[in-house]
Amino acid sequence: MPVHNSDIATIFNRVADLLEIKGENPFRIRAYRNAARTVEGLSQSVADLVRDDQDLSTLSGIGKDLAGKIAEVVETGELPLLADLESEVPGEVSQLMRVSGLGAKRIAALHRTLKITTLEELEQAATEDRIRDLEGFGTKTQQSILQEIKRLKQQRQQRMKLAVVEQYAEPLVEHLRRAQGAKDIVVAGSYRRRKETVGDLDILATCKKGADVMDRFVRYDDVERVIAQGKTKSTVRLRSGLQVDLRVVPEVSYGSAMLYFTGSKEHNIAIRKVAIAKKLKLNEYGVFRGNKRVAGRTEAQVYEEIGLPYISPELRENRGEVEAARNGKLPTLIENEEIRGDLHVHTKRTDGRHTIEQLVEAARERGHDYIAIADHSKRVTVAHGLKPKELREEIEEIDRINERLNDFTVLKAVEVDILEDGSLDLPDDVLKELDLTVCSVHSKFKLSRTRQTRRILKAMDNRYFTVLGHPTGRMINEREPYEVDMDKIMEAARDRGSFLEVNAHPDRLDLNDLHCKMARDMGVKVAISTDTHRLDDLDAMRFGVSQARRGWLEADDVINTRSVTELKKLLKRSHRT
């Protein structure tokens, strides 16, 4: 049984939950949670590192003890500490942590007094009014427990896709802007960090009279339930299930509040430590020397005061950005305006909705200089994938269109399937007619990691292989990525001069942020492409750019920031003779 990073993270989080319920040292608990997060965020497999005898204690938040425990899990699949803990407190008890409003202390009390270990037992106890009389509990707590259980049952509580959340966030922000005295209304949190999924919304407001905007907030049409309401902070749940926090802050604290509520929590902790080292205190109200506020109006001022350059929200994950900032090594992140074209677009010839001319027109309106028509190959029968003859017809059509265009180029491409044996779904003598190929896996997702990797590497051996399309095949919240050895794939891409796609479709966004960073570190360039099927899809480019920014990418790391001339040179180099 291969041990995945997520398995280790789950075990450590489980240990942390149980230690917390036992009332152990909070810092020891935090150490387990930090380690879980570190392991989960690694792009390499910890199991591989252990096998290669790498020293895990060099990883942040992992010391000698936890390194040993990780090795133990990798080798045996189990952690004796967890088994010991579970003999004292049943493991299922940690499931109760999912009930919002219940923390370790109350769960421990429930377990101690009423012997509650499962959600069902909790629900029953609440229904039978056995909870409200416990010390520290009351009628309201009991009622909110029942409400939470009901919610947990009916909706699988999962993070929503960024593009979906935007549809709720934008009208709400507009609604708040109309409040009397409202000045700045901004969505902070993971939304501002442009994370691919968002758990809840954090909205920040500055205004003359806080009461108006608060009032307007809790009375918004889409609010299902007001969870908390105060002078400076309120929390509601929208009908969609999305939780939204609104904080009202004074203007002198706007920057520090923005920083604080944008997070990530881990980034905040890291920069607070930087502040402490300079004998300063940083909180959401500002930077303080003693009792004197020395910064806080803007984020830039706050960073400057603690001796750092401005760090873009997308980088604020405590993945090395604070150190890079300190050493003047922050990347100059790619901007939307630097994208010159789109290298993965489908037409009605396969499963797209529009003609090449319509796509050209739409791409031009969006400021592009080129698009690559990349329809499916024959293997994808459901999408009417092209046979060689049909692709040749499309190539001829593109040639005719290009003759008429003077300041725009249609590139000849295909999204060709990588078959199970690693061969490409179309013969070389038609592929060689193209400017580029987007090579993708659309079948046999369940192959073992070894075989899936071998399959892709074999495909990359084809001299006409240019871009690996949606490299892990995951669909956010719907389909897990297929198992591949991304290290080997990136090495091969670097050695062969091929590229990896960052698929900008908000359901995919794959390469993910960690893989983007890995590509950059390994010197592999990417193409950010929309995989457009209908004209509106062209607008998804910005989601791909955000993902790339989260992965530290600069314009130079992305091939479609090049002019068409420069791009063609790059593509030619990848065609090996």
Added chain:
DNA sequence: GCCGTTTTCGGCCCGACTGTTTTCAGTCG
């Protein structure tokens, strides 16, 4: 349990809101 421009011990981010209290613990982010 981790970590070090307060370095091998003694810290470890910090404030708002709620419910249950009668001054505060628990939870959350």
